[in-house]
Amino acid sequence: MTRSDKERMLAGEPTLSGDPELLEIAARACFAFNQAHPDDETRMDHLRPIFGEMGENVWIEAPLYVDFGELTKIGDKVFINTNCTILDGGGVTIGDQVLIAPNVQIMAAGHPIKASDRMVYPFENEPERMNFVNLAGPIKIGNGCWIGAGAIILPNVTIGDRAVIGAGAVVTKDVPADSLAVGNPARVVRQI
Template structure:
């Protein structure tokens, strides 16, 4: 899966990771916001790497958690969804607004290539591509980051953007599809 090869999302090992993540997410999302020690403990258990000063507003959602790395002093606002079927690496000092979605999973475009039958019923061919977000990045609310995207350092992405291509360092970008509108 992490190598980008086609995989079965209903594999027993992946399902166990999924259920583990769901239990931790439920605990995190219902944890008292004043209980900073418990929140930190839950994030450390859920995520692959979480550095000091990371703040994630509840509710937060992800597939497995173990494939997510977040750099120090990054703030993730409410209702973000990180589909971490592959690595999601977020640098330090990030600002991620509400309802941002980061996807790593992808499927064949042609239905006959995407859908197949097995003894369990209908299944879907799935593969993944990692997402890397640099340091000092601000992603505006309701933005979507596609699989395989790399966002450079010191980037600002306007609200409602759909990021379908890599973004270099030191730019303002927005739109659907997201495009660079200014260099800093």
């Protein structure tokens, strides 16, 4: 039996960007939430069907950009500030009591480093559009973490419980629990 691009994506294997199932999921992800009026007391209700799991007492500020949504799990008492981008192709897990500052990018998706591995292909029926190879890897953010403004978290990263990621940090490898990581690439500067 042939596996779908979604199944291959979840396994961390290469997929093509033009897969119709994946494009359909991405197209519907956050439109209703981002279009809701700020005074609309029901705007958070738009997110429950988007995410794979969403805990209690979650608050997210618009705009929010999510690739698929169903591959993201959010715990209880989470606050995500404005302009967060979640590319969740590899799966994203956000623990309980997590604070995510403005302009954070959680990137559980990317492309192969070697040019020949990410070759661009024209779509069969639309030669003016281009297709490319995607890769994905999971991101896990532990309980009680604080992700500073403008931080970027890359695929295949686990951030341990209660860790703090400094503003503007680019997280390329695991960060242990109870530690402060800053810089590009992020490195642990002390235990907290």
